[in-house]
Amino acid sequence: MANFTLHHLLLCLLLFAAPLVAFATSTPDDFLQCLSLHSGNASAISKLVYTPINSSYSSVLDITIENLRFLTPSAPKPNYIVTPLDVSHVQAAIICSQQYGLQMRTRSGGHDYEGLSYLSEVPFVILDMANLRSISVDVEDKTAWVQSGATVGELYYRIAEKSKTLGFPAGLCPTVGVGGHFSGGGYGTLLRKYGLAADNVIDAQLVDAQGRLLDRESMGEDLFWAIRGGGGGSFGVVVSWKVKLVPVPSTVTVFTILRTLEQNATKLVHQWQLVANKLPDDLFIRLILQSYNSGPNGTRTMQAIFQTLYLGGVDSLLEVTRSSFPELNVTRQDCTEMSWIESVVYFAGFPSGTPLEILLNRSSNTKTFFKNKSDYVREPIPESG
Ligand SMILES: Cc1cc2nc3c(=O)[nH]c(=O)nc-3n(C[C@H](O)[C@H](O)[C@H](O)COP(=O)(O)OP(=O)(O)OC[C@H]3O[C@@H](n4cnc5c(N)ncnc54)[C@H](O)[C@@H]3O)c2cc1C
Ligand SMILES: *[C@@H]1O[C@H](CO)[C@@H](O)[C@H](O)[C@H]1NC(C)=O
Ligand SMILES: *[C@@H]1O[C@H](CO)[C@@H](O)[C@H](O)[C@H]1NC(C)=O
Ligand SMILES: *[C@@H]1O[C@H](CO)[C@@H](O)[C@H](O)[C@H]1NC(C)=O
Ligand SMILES: *[C@@H]1O[C@H](CO)[C@@H](O)[C@H](O)[C@H]1NC(C)=O
């Protein structure tokens, strides 16, 4: 009986293994030849494909793995990493992955919480968009074209380089990739006034599963709607996005106020829930709650961090907080006036005076082990809660 079971188990394993064996028989040469054929430039594409035999394979793979849970030797590795330089390479990767039964994972900034842009349970190819990251800003038209492989930090920097009074509403972490971020929504400090990054996308270039290059007009409004929030990796590969830039004043004001439980944090958090959504749209106050060791002997308490961007100067900010949220007791000393792009560096957590060029650094200093989930509170949590 035991043998019988084992035999069946082996048979099952063999059956399951069969498709894998089929994939494995496609040699690297076949896949590479297919890429050359479909990209119309054999010499160019071979220099853009990494297999485990290439010495830089691991560094290219690891560089944008943001979640350290997946930066391990046992994590599944791709058969190929393709790093396209133009649309024809994207089209070739899509067509050839299908032809050779390889799953394709598209990676822009690699900040996916579950590593979906660089992991798979079956043999796979990573289409890494990092080289497709040009940004062109049109100040007159107040728009920009940005390729998916750019980071939001690069986008902010390129906008500010051309105008002190234009900005873009997207996330706080500068190393987040445009490709995954815009596909899922994208929110940050300008959320209250201008909505999500995806709300400000007005055109896009997408390569679909048949390898066709589509824009807003040729993809149609349904697909164009889906790629702005429906989640990355679902509807095709977005190569670039046309976005509407938004006006920002030349001076904005920021503050970060810390209050422990002993400093009435509980009351303030409760009050914040009642006022934060009714403040003027120019005022964004986010709240972070974390544990905190106070005193030399490390008494454990809680700390509430109120972090703010105000689209205006300190005088009018103080008027607003005094009338709408007096309990927080915001003082002039708490506040700093700066340009919008400096506020981007501030919210990214860098100390004051850090050169703006830090936003061009694509390698993240926030890599950690994490498992995070988000939820939305629709009713204020009562003070007892
Ligand atoms: C440290 C950190 C800070 C963050 N801060 C914020 C924040 O302030 N605000 C916020 O809204 N979110 C934030 N996020 C979440 C972030 O917006 C999402 O994880 C987003 O999907 C990351 O995009 P990416 O291109 O970096 O990720 P990737 O891992 O490259 O991609 C994410 C998903 O999109 C797909 N995808 C990638 N590129 C393309 C493309 N060109 N076409 C089609 N599909 C594609 C991938 O296959 C994957 O499924 C943060 C995440 C981290 C890790
Ligand atoms: C092919 O790519 C190489 C390297 O990028 C380039 O020098 C060459 O001009 C390209 N040839 C064609 C026909 O596009
Ligand atoms: C990887 O190695 C192959 C074989 O040596 C080579 O042809 C190819 O150009 C290498 N890829 C890169 C990105 O250097
Ligand atoms: C806490 O709140 C009480 C009552 O509202 C107030 O009297 C007290 O001054 C506050 N304490 C601090 C540290 O703000
Ligand atoms: C910290 O601990 C030391 C040694 O136990 C004690 O003397 C001191 O009073 C403590 N300080 C505080 C603030 O509790």
Ligand SMILES: *[C@@H]1O[C@H](CO)[C@@H](O)[C@H](O)[C@H]1NC(C)=O
């Ligand atoms: C408000 O802050 C000022 C300056 O930090 C402080 O002197 C004052 O006591 C605070 N008032 C309240 C009610 O907490």
Ligand SMILES: *[C@@H]1O[C@H](CO)[C@@H](O)[C@H](O)[C@H]1NC(C)=O
């Ligand atoms: C970019 O950031 C990484 C990680 O924080 C750091 O090690 C590196 O020195 C930075 N590079 C530059 C040029 O600032």
Ligand SMILES: *[C@@H]1O[C@H](CO)[C@@H](O)[C@H](O)[C@H]1NC(C)=O
């Ligand atoms: C995940 O959650 C932890 C704990 O709250 C937080 O410190 C970290 O910033 C979060 N990471 C991301 C990527 O959201």
